Amino acid sequence: MNFIYTVSNADWGHLLALAPLVVTTALTMLIDIFLPAKARSALVAVALAGVAGSGAGVYMLYQSSGNVLAFNGMITTDHLALFGSVIILVTTFLSLLIAPGYIERQGVAQQGEYYTLVQLAALGMLLLTSAASLMTIFLGIELLSLPLYILCAFSPGQTKAYESGMKYFMLSAFASGFLLYGMALTYGATGTTQLAGIQNFLANHQFTLTSGFGPYFIMGMALLIIGLSFKVSAIPFHAWTPDVYEGAPTPITAMMASGTKTAAFVVFIRLFTETFGSVTAEWQGIIWALAIITTIGGNILAATQTNVKRMLAYSGVAHAGYMLIGVAVANSLGTAGVLTYLAVYALMNTGAFGVLSALEQQIDTNVGLDDLRGLASRSPLLAAAMAIFLFALAGIPGAAGFIGKYTVFYAAAVSGHIELTIIGVLASAAGFFYYLRVIWMMYFVPPAGSSAESESLHAEIISAGGSAAAAKVSIATAAAVALPVGATIALFIAAVGVIGFGIAPAEIIQLARNAAGLP
Amino acid sequence: MASFTPLLILMGLTLAFAVLVTIITFILGPKKPNAAKLSPYECGIEEIDPPKQRFPIKYLVTGMLFIVFDIEAASMLPFADLMRRLGSLGFYELVIFIAVLMLALVYVWRKGAFSWE
Numbered sequence: 001m002n003f004i005y006t007v008s009n010a011d012w013g014h015l016l017a018l019a020p021l022v023v024t025t026a027l028t029m030l031i032d033i034f035l036p037a038k039a040r041s042a043l044v045a046v047a048l049a050g051v052a053g054s055g056a057g058v059y060m061l062y063q064s065s066g067n068v069l070a071f072n073g074m075i076t077t078d079h080l081a082l083f084g085s086v087i088i089l090v091t092t093f094l095s096l097l098i099a100p101g102y103i104e105r106q107g108v109a110q111q112g113e114y115y116t117l118v119q120l121a122a123l124g125m126l127l128l129t130s131a132a133s134l135m136t137i138f139l140g141i142e143l144l145s146l147p148l149y150i151l152c153a154f155s156p157g158q159t160k161a162y163e164s165g166m167k168y169f170m171l172s173a174f175a176s177g178f179l180l181y182g183m184a185l186t187y188g189a190t191g192t193t194q195l196a197g198i199q200n201f202l203a204n205h206q207f208t209l210t211s212g213f214g215p216y217f218i219m220g221m222a223l224l225i226i227g228l229s230f231k232v233s234a235i236p237f238h239a240w241t242p243d244v245y246e247g248a249p250t251p252i253t254a255m256m257a258s259g260t261k262t263a264a265f266v267v268f269i270r271l272f273t274e275t276f277g278s279v280t281a282e283w284q285g286i287i288w289a290l291a292i293i294t295t296i297g298g299n300i301l302a303a304t305q306t307n308v309k310r311m312l313a314y315s316g317v318a319h320a321g322y323m324l325i326g327v328a329v330a331n332s333l334g335t336a337g338v339l340t341y342l343a344v345y346a347l348m349n350t351g352a353f354g355v356l357s358a359l360e361q362q363i364d365t366n367v368g369l370d371d372l373r374g375l376a377s378r379s380p381l382l383a384a385a386m387a388i389f390l391f392a393l394a395g396i397p398g399a400a401g402f403i404g405k406y407t408v409f410y411a412a413a414v415s416g417h418i419e420l421t422i423i424g425v426l427a428s429a430a431g432f433f434y435y436l437r438v439i440w441m442m443y444f445v446p447p448a449g450s451s452a453e454s455e456s457l458h459a460e461i462i463s464a465g466g467s468a469a470a471a472k473v474s475i476a477t478a479a480a481v482a483l484p485v486g487a488t489i490a491l492f493i494a495a496v497g498v499i500g501f502g503i504a505p506a507e508i509i510q511l512a513r514n515a516a517g518l519p
Numbered sequence: 520m521a522s523f524t525p526l527l528i529l530m531g532l533t534l535a536f537a538v539l540v541t542i543i544t545f546i547l548g549p550k551k552p553n554a555a556k557l558s559p560y561e562c563g564i565e566e567i568d569p570p571k572q573r574f575p576i577k578y579l580v581t582g583m584l585f586i587v588f589d590i591e592a593a594s595m596l597p598f599a600d601l602m603r604r605l606g607s608l609g610f611y612e613l614v615i616f617i618a619v620l621m622l623a624l625v626y627v628w629r630k631g632a633f634s635w636e
Contacts, residue, residue: 029622029626030622030625
């Protein structure tokens with residue numbers, strides 16, 4: 001076969017969204033090795049500048065018109081890619097703002113590595129959203145996964161973090177194998193790795209299950225579904241989620257939860273809704289079933305958690321289920337729903353993890369439900385922020401989460417999948433329980449250590465032979481939570497975004513519709 | 520499909536023979552175990568230290584550094600062959616690629632990977 005590889009000057013313009021981050025990643029490494037250890041906390045500024053630069057690049061690509069495919073059909077900068085990129089950049093930006101507080105608390109010496117890896121992971125996510133070929137998709141998945149394996153274990157001396165990194169590495173590598181095998185079979189069946197070529201092939205060839213390219217293709221598609229379902233943590237491929245989310249540093253959890261999910265869902269849409277659009281009947285049922293199991297299962301599992309981080313991890317599984325409903329309806333309306341959902345989910349989820357990260361500065365361990373007792377009287381602003389994010393995650397009208405759920409359920413209802421709408425609405429109503437339980441803990445349960453009741457509790461702990469450390473914890477939780485500047489800004493941005501999109505959703509819905517190719 | 524049938528029969532026979540021989544040896548063979556027979560074989564000399572202990576992995580760093588140069592050489596050789604066809608674009612791509620590798624090299628150097636102790 002003769003490959004003619006030509007790159008025109010116009011192709012380089014398509015890298016505008018990636019290039020700034022590549023440059024600042026290299027800069028971060030260079031500054032890290034030549035700067036004294038004290039000055040390394042400035043590295044977060046370099047990383048933030050890179051994310052901002054990439055954001056400007058996305059805006060310029062959005063303004064420009066012309067061919068969206070570049071590098072011989074390897075990369076695309078269509079509106080879908082740009083919409084996903086913006087979500088990922090916002091998530092990374094917020095995660096970076098939260099990070100310094102965490103790094104200071106944990107005494108992480110390798111700040112340079114931390115910020116370098118965060119930027120590399122963000123680059124992988126961006127590449128994934130703009131992938132227009134199976135090869136680029138795999139490259140993006142690996143580029144996002146490899147830094148995350150390390151980042152998950154980035155808490156010196158914490159075995160939970162090591163466990164998290166190891167589990168993520170083992171299971172994710174396994175899932176990557178599924179994905180790669182699926183890609184190989186799809187390539188074998190259709191003769192090309194380029195999504196446009198596959199789409200073209202499917203449009204011109206009659207699919208039959210038992211003859212011709214059919215058997216290979218259906219197997220490839222099944223393996224692709226497994227690989228991607230792992231990344232979006234859909235049940236039954238969700239088992240890694242709570243352990244990894246719990247053990248990983250909270251800023252990284254925040255970034256993983258929305259960033260990886262966004263990138264993986266964009267690929268889901270690009271591969272299934274768009275590329276495999278002409279054989280919808282062959283995959284729709286599987287995604288339909290996955291959506292139902294994930295929606296119901298995620299909510300049930302989340303309701304049984306007492307650790308807030310694990311609860312949010314399972315709630316992330318449930319949200320993946322709602323988004324899968326948008327994929328299962330298999331049309332542009334569903335795509336627009338998923339994109340709207342991803343945008344608001346990034347804000348509210350990153351915000352909720354940001355609050356947890358701030359709380360962890362008091363409690364060395366992970367935040368349990370009991371640690372949130374009376375947070376409203378200790379840190380009213382922090383509790384208010386958490387309440388906003390949880391209301392949004394629950395999907396109460398007025399907060400942004402409702403908009404996401406509305407667009408997805410609407411798409412399911414008008415596309416003839418009313419059963420998905422009903423299950424989704426019922427499941428999110430059930431989900432109110434565990435979100436509101438946290439709010440109830442923060443606002444209506446007296447704080448530990450301040451009232452007479454917990455004074456006696458404190459004495460009880462000591463008299464019962466409890467360690468002084470345990471008593472200290474209950475005293476520490478009684479004090480107001482000190483918020484670092486970066487975290488304050490991040491929480492403010494997220495809260496304003498959640499309320500803003502909740503009250504005036506027209507813009508974001510319109511942008512999502514444009515990205516899905518609707519007027 | 521029919522053309523594969525002899526192959527499948529052959530595979531089945533091979534497998535059956537291997538399993539059969541293993542089972543027969545297991546049943547008929549005399550068993551007189553002693554300590555020397557049961558210990559893992561290690562070049563015939565009794566082990567000096569238990570093998571489960573920590574050992575320095577300095578060679579690992581050297582091995583990782585080798586990859587940097589390895590990839591560099593592996594990408595330069597085909598470029599030498601295709602230089603005229605790739606033109607200036609190929610040249611600049613290679614320069615950027617090597618710059619990134621250089622960054623990795625400088626990074627590990629400053630991190631002290633070259634100092635043995």
